[in-house]
Amino acid sequence: MPPTVDVHTHMYPPALMSVLRARKAVPYVRLFPDDVASGDRLVILPAEETGSTTARGRPIGPEYYEVSEKIKFMDAHGIDISVVSIANPWLDWVDPSEAAAMARIVNDDVERMCREHHGRLYHFGTLPLSAAVEDVVEEVRRLKTLSYCRGIVMGTSGRGEGLDDPRLDPIWEAIEQQQLLVFLHPHYGLPSEVFGPRTGDYGHVLPLAMGFPLETTIAVTRMILSGIFDRFVDLNVLLAHSGGTLPFLAGRIESCIAHDAHLKKEGKIEGRRSVWEVLKKNIYLDAVVYADVGLKAAIDASGADRIMFGTDHPFFPPLDEKEDKWLSVTSNMSAIKAALKNDQATEQDILGSNAVRVLRLNS
Amino acid sequence: MPPTVDVHTHMYPPALMSVLRARKAVPYVRLFPDDVASGDRLVILPAEETGSTTARGRPIGPEYYEVSEKIKFMDAHGIDISVVSIANPWLDWVDPSEAAAMARIVNDDVERMCREHHGRLYHFGTLPLSAAVEDVVEEVRRLKTLSYCRGIVMGTSGRGEGLDDPRLDPIWEAIEQQQLLVFLHPHYGLPSEVFGPRTGDYGHVLPLAMGFPLETTIAVTRMILSGIFDRFVDLNVLLAHSGGTLPFLAGRIESCIAHDAHLKKEGKIEGRRSVWEVLKKNIYLDAVVYADVGLKAAIDASGADRIMFGTDHPFFPPLDEKEDKWLSVTSNMSAIKAALKNDQATEQDILGSNAVRVLRLNS
Secondary structure (H helix, E strand, O other): OOOOEEEEEEEOOHHHHHHHHHOOOOOEEEOOHHHHHHOOEEEOOHHHHOOOHHHOOEEOOHHHOOHHHHHHHHHHOOOOEEEEEEOOOOOOOOOHHHHHHHHHHHHHHHHHHHHHOOOOEEEEEEOOOOOOHHHHHHHHHHHHHOOOEEEEEEOOOEOOOEOOOHHHHHHHHHHHHHOOEEEEOOOOOOOHHHHOOOHHHHOOHHHHHHHHHHHHHHHHHHHHHOOHHHHOOOOOEEEHHHHOOHHHHHHHHHHHHHOOHHHHHOOOOOOOOOHHHHHHHOEEEEOOOOOHHHHHHHHHHHOHHHEEOOOOEOOOOOOOOOOOOOHHHHHHHHHHHHHHOOOHHHHHHHHHHHHHHHOOOOO | OOOOEEEEEEEOOHHHHHHHHHOOOOOEEEOOHHHHHHOOEEEOOHHHHOOOHHHOOEEOOHHHOOHHHHHHHHHHOOOOEEEEEEOOOOOOOOOHHHHHHHHHHHHHHHHHHHHHOOOOEEEEEEOOOOOOHHHHHHHHHHHHHOOOEEEEEEOOOEOOOEOOOHHHHHHHHHHHHOOOEEEEOOOOOOOHHHHOOOHHHHOOHHHHHHHHHHHHHHHHHHHHHOOHHHHOOOOOEEEHHHHOOHHHHHHHHHHHHHOOHHHHHOOOOOOOOOHHHHHHHOEEEEOOOOOHHHHHHHHHHHOHHHEEOOOOEOOOOOOOOOOOOOHHHHHHHHHHHHHHOOOHHHHHHHHHHHHHHHOOOOO
16 A cells, blocks of 8 residues: 655644744744633734634644654554645744744754654745845755755745745746745635624634635736746646635636736737646645545646645644544545545545655655 | 526616716716727726726626627527626615615616517516615515516625625525525625735736635625525525635535534534535526536536526627637536536536526526
8 A cells, every 4th residue: 555645734843833932923822811721822813812812823732843743643544654844824924134044943853853753754844935035045955955855835925925926036946946846835814804794703714714725826826827837837836725726716717817908918818828737737736625526626627646635734623622533634535535436546646646756755 | 409598697787877877986887088989988896997097997888788789699609598687786886765766677677678588588686785674675575576587686795794694684584485596796806905916917817716706605605604594494596606616615614614613612513504505405506617627516516407507798708809709608618518528418407407497487
């Protein structure tokens, strides 16, 4: 049996945790004086500091930073290999003067964890995106020299101006040259007014279920529209949450492009690579979509050889702490089985073989 | 051969056009003094008044208001029956004191057009949502008495507070009792800052391809989360653009609900009807998704007996005016063929038989 590989699984490594614990502003780990009993809470967005006590940040336990907890989780769910990535908001918030050094420290700490669990763990490194471009490029090249690093995790902000910012071109070029996979992951969501009145009645459902996927979809569509995949034809991107909503909306995006008078006038309709071409040549999708309907669309859009299993651990823990297996994991596993019926070979591809091949996990 | 039916096709009937031409604020039809040559332009959102001349509103020709143009378009594309609906923003903007009367005038005008083209045209009526609730309910009942009316077109604003506003309950109750289908259509999109810098470089692609679908997805998810489909189990809603992104995101929405501590504490997780149940019992989806990938997801989510062909005419005209057939229409037709391979019976269901059955177009 080929291994089961989790390509979407997060950690805040100890080196980063110390920084987050020492900080006095978002993002940080803190106690709330009026609710000390709930313990340390991780706050990663300004809006999470307000509101009712349960809505303020989230409890942060060892599953966020202890590598032994990651291994325990993997064993409980039959996961052989995890490709861990730092969770949002990565180093997007770091002062430019400190970013390059902090990226090295944090990436080395993750690399150490992988070495200590040789064969079980690989990782996606993190870039000091606020630093000078040449420092970012240098960290790209350095990451390639780390034995367990297979790519780079990145949010949608880039250098604060989105991923279609032309100032990122030297960084894309370096990533393409080093053959590192970019794992594109949402963090910023959508402004809360988008979800309308009474949003609070629905817990975190609307921003989590809709804000995150749309953030990813907008970011990758901007990359496509700005021609990044025309300039860097070998750049490879793994999209979180099965592409946000890209597989479903790709037809509408192509139709909107084909009908846009402005783009036509600018000569931008002909000659570009289509969303479909990019989906099949530059994009990989994780299988974190929780149902066969979405997963089948992801497979249809990119091809079953480009889909890779993931869990989003340690997020989405079971509400009933006594559960052995996490519903968020088993529903993603069931979705693969349901989507593929009895095609066990393709099931194994998605569960692990694709990741082994794409990320060279046997080298 | 069963008829081909277009369930997503818009008009601004002459009675409404006179109002829009006479108005001095959005929404309205106007000339721009610095660009008189471009003729009458329809402006339906405040943001459309600013920016470059080509971005200001859109040219409005007879295809928006002349019924003969609708028939000509239908003939050119082999469409036997159209179920027309007023285009956005409907009567959402009307002063409460005038709304009820205006709804009657406008709905009667559309009914007249259908009568004059007996057998070719049916319609979805429009409600005076800003009027007193009892006046809205009265218009629901009156619409049911119109020979060619089969449902109600509606935006996501409701009475200004979204469709999960409890003040809408008497209206949903009346619609359910009268067995009218609600055609839920986006208009308001998302705030432009959501799309980030350089959005203008991409024409209207981002707001049209992403803002509209997400608006619909949020609106219907709020309806589900607020329990509307638990209170009105026979309420039926047709979602524009194949549900926005609902088929793709339904798994994630269900997972977010199942993992939400707030909803659990409030006792809102157990006992509710799931998104999947609602998709298969209360929701119909049009087939306006422009690719087989999205259409297959729509079919997987709701069932092939709940999908109905549409065009979105007169929007998305070909950029090259000499085209006989509109790409926006042929791509939706090709998507049906591609999604169903050689299953001609199901193809005919989606192209027309479902609409005939659901909307009683043979009675």
